[in-house]
Amino acid sequence: MAKRDAKRLADFHLWTAVAETVDPLRPKRLYKIAQGPLPIPEATNHPAPPAPQKSRRVAPVTMPAYQAPPAPKRQPGHGIEPRLRRKVVRGRIEIDGTIDLHGMRQTEAHQALNRFVRARVARGDRTILVITGKGARQKDDLATTFIERGILRAMLPMWLSEPTLAPLIAGWNAAAQHHGGDGAFYVRLRRP
DSSP: OHHHHHHHHHHHHHHHHHHHTOOOSSTTSOOOOOOSOOOOOOOOOOOOOOOOOOOOOOOOOOOOOOOOOOOOOOOTTSOOOHHHHHHHHHTSSOOOEEEEOTTOOHHHHHHHHHHHHHHHHHHTOOEEEEEOOOOOOBSSSSTTOBSOSOHHHHHHHHHHHSTTTGGGEEEEEEOOGGGTGGGEEEEEEOOO
8 A cells, every 4th residue: 555655646746847847728727736845655554444333224215106196087078088089080980960050149059059969869879060160250350360269169168068968978079170170079979
């Protein structure tokens, strides 16, 4: 161990001698170099440091296992299952009936929807298309400024969630572009 320290010390002396002959590239930094020769430590037998006392083993802190939040239960009125919706969009599942609520007032549209859904459930149909229209009204002459998106379109989810219709409805989603896009909804009916 003493030979190794002596070798390191000799290398340090050599380094300081060389460093004194070199001009730094950046004169703003000041390098502190030890002035004068450094003393060479004498090789002495140092007693071994005392062994650390054994400490009590502390149980490692463990984190509880990650638990994903529970999946929300499907309630009526939430979307139709994605696979089923794809089949309807692609035409693999037929749309059993269509109702167009364009031009109706809210009360008329609500009553017509109630009658239509009840008739289709009694008939055994499963998928219907409800067309509400986009209902975009212009505020100004600019085509980008709208007052509202349509009251029938906004009210349809509320009507389908009412206690009179909710037990008959399995779910609904916005329709694909070729079935009416934002102005229509696929409504999936429960089996009787």
